[in-house]
Amino acid sequence: MARILLVDDDPNMRLIYATVLRHNGHDVVEATSASEALAAVEQGAFDLVILDVKLGTESGLTVLQRLATTSPHLPVILLTAYASFQDDFTSWLADRYLLKSSDLDVFSSEVEQVLQHRRMPPAHRQGVEERVRP
Numbered sequence: 714m715a716r717i718l719l720v721d722d723d724p725n726m727r728l729i730y731a732t733v734l735r736h737n738g739h740d741v742v743e744a745t746s747a748s749e750a751l752a753a754v755e756q757g758a759f760d761l762v763i764l765d766v767k768l769g770t771e772s773g774l775t776v777l778q779r780l781a782t783t784s785p786h787l788p789v790i791l792l793t794a795y796a797s798f799q800d801d802f803t804s805w806l807a808d809r810y811l812l813k814s815s816d817l818d819v820f821s822s823e824v825e826q827v828l829q830h831r832r833m834p835p836a837h838r839q840g841v842e843e844r845v846r847p
Contacts, residue, residue: 716740716757717824719743719763720744720745720750720762721763722771726765726813730820731743747772754787759787760828761790761827761828762787764807773791788827793810793812
């Protein structure tokens with residue numbers, strides 16, 4: 714079981730993704746804004762952050778930049794309905810970039826892959842990263 718911070722301002726999307734994550738055995742903490750997300754990370758340890766790119770008037774990419782500085786080993790999955798954010802260099806700081814869809818199997822699979830990668834010993838992780846680089 715992993716402890717996951719789910720950050721999305723849309724209550725319906727949060728409910729769907731949180732339900733799937735809990736069904737898969739994870740402990741889920743929910744946040745609705747950038748400030749809530751950053752406060753949660755400061756207060757507790759997480760294995761993964763799933764972060765919506767667009768948080769109302771706030772930007773998830775700003776949160777991503779802050780996490781890359783304050784918690785560089787904390788994996789982040791960006792979750793968005795907008796493929797155009799892939800062109801923003803900041804989004805490259807994330808471990809994964811997922812488009813919101815109704816395919817919850819893809820969502821679950823990506824979460825498990827990131828968590829599995831996090832559980833690998835650091836030396837093994839580096840070897841895997843080197844093999845998959847273009």
